[in-house]
Amino acid sequence: MALPLYLVGLSHKTAPLEVRERAALDPVVALPAALMALGKGVVLSTCNRTELYGVGSPEKARAFLLERGVAPRHLYVKEGVEALRHLYRVAAGLDSLVVGEAQILGQVREALFLARRQGATESLLEKAFQTAIALGKRARSETGIGAGAVSVAYAALDLALAVYGDLSGLSVAVLGAGEMAELFLTHLKAHGVGRVLVVNRTEERARALAERFGGEAFGLSGLPQVLRQADLVVASAAAPHYLVGPEDLPKRAKPLFLIDIALPRNIHPRVGSLPHAYLYNLDDLERVVEKNRRAREGEVPKVEALIEKALADYLEWYAGHRVREAIRALRERLFQEVAQELPGADFPTWHKEVGRRAHPLILALKAQARP
Structure with missing residues (x-):
């Protein structure tokens, strides 16, 4: 079974500023409304992107952004492993206007906190964002992708210096x-x-x-x-x-x-x-930071290697998660069957019989989950 994560969004790479303005979601009104529309999801809304992450079908998320006046050509839709890979790239700073910027990692963390506050997360999204945050920290501590000041604010400073030369x-x-x-x-x-x-x-x-x-x-x-x-x-x-x-x-x-x-x-x-x-x-x-982007190109492959390792770790966790969920559902079903077949038996007897019936089925589930 494919990983059921999805992402619908737009960014500085796909939409001009006036379109990103229409899609921007303030945390007081619009962002909670987006989470209600998604049911379960996490919304990442920054100055350069609005991205809706969820589990299942992306159609509700896509419709939500289209209703805000975003044209289909400005949107990207990613599902499964590609949605997770994109989130990891965002958290690591590889998809930012200023490559390696530090602010995006805090914004990813805040997006998860806001979704939790609205009761909008679930296990796959929680794990995806927690591992994305951990990856973002590793990318900045183990590679040079975050070396130096690389925020949008610093890019603005570079622009000011280019004009004035001396700011004193x-x-x-x-x-x-x-x-x-x-x-x-x-x-x-x-x-x-x-x-x-x-x-x-x-x-x-x-x-x-x-x-x-x-x-x-x-x-x-x-x-x-x-x-x-x-x-x-x-x-x-x-x-x-x-x-x-x-x-x-x-x-x-x-x-x-x-x-x-x-x-x-x-x-x-x-x-x-x-x-x-x-x-x-x-x-x-974007023109101001082009030099910055070139200087960090040598670090990108190192970060991408970390991303691929994090993806493999997540998929291994997901395989185990699926088995655990399947075992729980199996035990619940068998318990109902046993209770109906042995209505006069006591609780320990039911559990013993459920264990006997479940054992070979659980072994088969675990064997199917092995790569």
């Missing part, structure tokens, strides 16, 4: 106060930026992040002031609509450099057409 003394603003904003600020401080401005819907969170980096905090009402003062803006806020439009940018004596790494996007695409603004988004980063 610049005024830098971040929109959002989440993990990506914190990671970007960590990189920036290492390059000696001058003034740090943090803008967030919740000013208290902005203040907490700003204090860590010696910066200034603003609520969304302070965004116009920030846009007048900043040299570089990096947007990574969780917002359902644009926070910056063409009408929001003041006329400036010097250009403003903006990097939008949020999904959905925080900055309206038309901002990039203004004469004093230079706007880059997630798709633009």
Whole structure:
């Protein structure tokens, strides 16, 4: 019997940014709705992919993404071992925009936690994601696939360095106060930026992040002031609509450099057409990280070898799992038969007779499961 796992998804490799925006699932409303639609499943939704993993038929998952306005040509469907291999590649960072990035492993772990919270996992999915997380850790500790800083935030930093050359003394603003904003600020401080401005819907969170980096905090009402003062803006806020439009940018004596790494996007695409603004988004980063990707090509075969070993281990576990499930079902059936045939017997007698009848059948099941 084939492994009954499936995957339906889209990523930066199959869909442009505006399509990925439609498929992005927020953890409060859309993601639980997706899990309800799947019945049993795990949803991995990041800035560069939305993937639905489950057991059985992939049709419900496919229909769910099509209903969100995703065209069939943007989707990939994988089943059985190929679905598991894809999950392992994702966790190891081989399928990321920035090959070997560390953030995806935490996102895979979070996807499993959210599914557990919704009661949406079962044994095959649990084992698949647990082994994917373990593999991702091994890939980064036993190979050079994760060497150096390879996050999307670092790619954004590379882009800023390509434009400015030297970041010291610049005024830098971040929109959002989440993990990506914190990671970007960590990189920036290492390059000696001058003034740090943090803008967030919740000013208290902005203040907490700003204090860590010696910066200034603003609520969304302070965004116009920030846009007048900043040299570089990096947007990574969780917002359902644009926070910056063409009408929001003041006329400036010097250009403003903006990097939008949020999904959905925080900055309206038309901002990039203004004469004093230079706007880059997630798709633009692919060109920035091409050099990084080439440098890690030598490590990919090592990671792929780890993946194939993990696949073999999972399939060995699955064979044993199938036998255990079959034995449990066999014992239940035999117990019902014995109880009907020997209604006057006591419980120990029933169990003894079930054991006698089950023994040769269990041996046969185990023999069938051997490779």
